[in-house]
Amino acid sequence: xxxxxxxxxxxxxxxxxxxxxxxxxxxxxxxxxxxxxxxxxxxxxxxxxxxxxxxxxxxxxxxxxxxxxxxxxxxxxxxxxxxxxxxxxxxxxxxxxxxxxxxxxxxxxxxxxxxxxxxxxxxxxxxxxxxxxxxxxxxxxxxxxxxxxxxxxxxxxxxxxxxxxxxxxxxxxxxxxxxxxxxxxxxxxxxxxxxxxxxxxxxxxxxxxxxxxxxxxxxxxxxxxxxxxxxxxxxxxxxxxxxxxxxxxxxxxxxxxxxxxxxxxxxxxxxxxxxxxxxxxxxxxxxxxxxxxxxxxxxxxxxxxxxxxxxxxxxxxxxxxxxxxxxxxxxxxxxxxxxxxxxxxxxxxxxxxxxxxxxxxxxxxxxx
Numbered sequence: 041x042x043x044x045x046x047x048x049x050x051x052x053x054x055x056x057x058x059x060x061x062x063x064x065x066x067x068x069x070x071x072x073x074x075x076x077x078x079x080x081x082x083x084x085x086x087x088x089x090x091x092x093x094x095x096x097x098x099x100x101x102x103x104x105x106x107x108x109x110x111x112x113x114x115x116x117x118x119x120x121x122x123x124x125x126x127x128x129x130x131x132x133x134x135x136x137x138x139x140x141x142x143x144x145x146x147x148x149x150x151x152x153x154x155x156x157x158x159x160x161x162x163x164x165x166x167x168x169x170x171x172x173x174x175x176x177x178x179x180x181x182x183x184x185x186x187x188x189x190x191x192x193x194x195x196x197x198x199x200x201x202x203x204x205x206x207x208x209x210x211x212x213x214x215x216x217x218x219x220x221x222x223x224x225x226x227x228x229x230x231x232x233x234x235x236x237x238x239x240x241x242x243x244x245x246x247x248x249x250x251x252x253x254x255x256x257x258x259x260x261x262x263x264x265x266x267x268x269x270x271x272x273x274x275x276x277x278x279x280x281x282x283x284x285x286x287x288x289x290x291x292x293x294x295x296x297x298x299x300x301x302x303x304x305x306x307x308x309x310x311x312x313x314x315x316x317x318x319x320x321x322x323x324x325x326x327x328x329x330x331x332x333x334x335x336x337x338x339x340x341x342x343x344x345x346x347x348x349x350x351x352x353x354x355x356x357x358x359x360x361x362x363x364x365x366x367x368x369x370x371x372x373x374x375x376x377x378x379x380x381x382x383x384x385x386x387x388x389x390x391x392x393x394x395x396x397x398x399x400x401x402x403x404x405x406x407x408x
Contacts, residue, residue, distance in 0.1 A: 042087030042231030049077050050241050059123055076240060079122050081247020084228045085115055088251070091224020100217045106146035107221065107258070114139040114182060114254045118247035129302045132186075132250065133179055139254055140178035144171060149261045151177065153272045155359050178257040184282035185253030187289065189244055190310050192331075193237030194338040195282075196229050196244065198345045199252045202278050203229075205353040206259055209274065212356075213267040218259055225255050238335030253282075273362035277352035280369050281345045285309060288373070309373070312380045313340045317390045347372060 053061070061075040089108070096104040117135035121127035143149040151163045151173050163170045189195035203222045210219040235242045260275030289308060290301045314337040348369045355361040379385055
């Protein structure tokens with residue numbers, strides 16, 4: 041379903057492109073070459089819905105229906121933004137909070153364990169505090185997934201990697217409902233990725249990114265709540281890449297540069313990888329070269345994400361080990377970012393291995 045709807049949206053782009061496409065240079069984070077449909081969230085949701093229907097007619101009728109109810113506010117807010125470009129980040133974040141509260145009410149998706157005794161006692165004793173924590177966790181992960189959705193295949197493949205880890209652990213603890221949710225979203229995402237990577241003929245948009253983020257967050261919360269053997273640090277390590285990207289971006293904008301935290305810019309880690317490790321190695325501003333550079337950016341970040349997802353999958357029940365890997369990932373991220381900013385990247389790490397000339401270094405420094 042996802043594959044077919046993407047195909048239809050691409051084939052008939054001329055009929056809807058005046059209100060569904062991203063145009064070249066339409067924002068600081070737009071790195072594509074041609075006007076491209078950004079409503080991939082519609083086919084992704086349709087594919088997920090097929091999986092929900094299958095689960096509904098199995099043993100999980102009520103839960104499947106409630107999951108759809110929970111998704112709708114944040115997904116609709118994202119789709120409206122894709123169509124109108126008039127829904128502010130704050131309004132989309134509020135929609136994510138509403139979806140999180142609906143999930144807490146209908147699916148009993150609550151925080152019961154955070155890995156520290158004092159916090160565990162507080163969140164279980166006070167329902168209001170629990171609701172605030174759920175809003176922060178689910179809303180934060182939802183927004184974080186939108187932050188990393190900057191290049192062809194980047195967020196989509198990271199989501200498939202995260203969901204694969206969640207599928208594995210759901211299977212280990214025999215939580216078949218959550219396993220079904222993961223598989224349904226993996227299938228819908230792969231159908232979209234067929235058209236998104238490497239050529240970027242359709243984008244997920246805010247509708248797709250917020251759908252991915254919310255579903256990942258909700259499955260993480262439910263997995264820990266429903267299965268006492270799963271460490272609460274397992275989902276944190278799984279999503280640490282998008283979460284830390286968001287936290288670091290807020291720090292970079294607000295503290296270092298003195299700018300509003302929500303102001304878009306083009307110096308996220310994935311943007312710097314594109315500008316300093318890929319963009320100078322392929323060619324000119326011709327369309328084929330730009331697409332090629334875009335597609336070569338995401339694998340760097342897939343590799344970075346794997347540094348958290350693989351150990352999380354291996355040690356999903358061991359809180360101390362998971363805590364250690366969270367710290368190690370943050371150190372690796374900051375080191376990698378500093379290496380790029382200070383031009384310490386080795387030639388073998390770049391596509392083509394060519395060093396930047398002094399002019400390029402001066403231009404890149406002014407960007408940061």
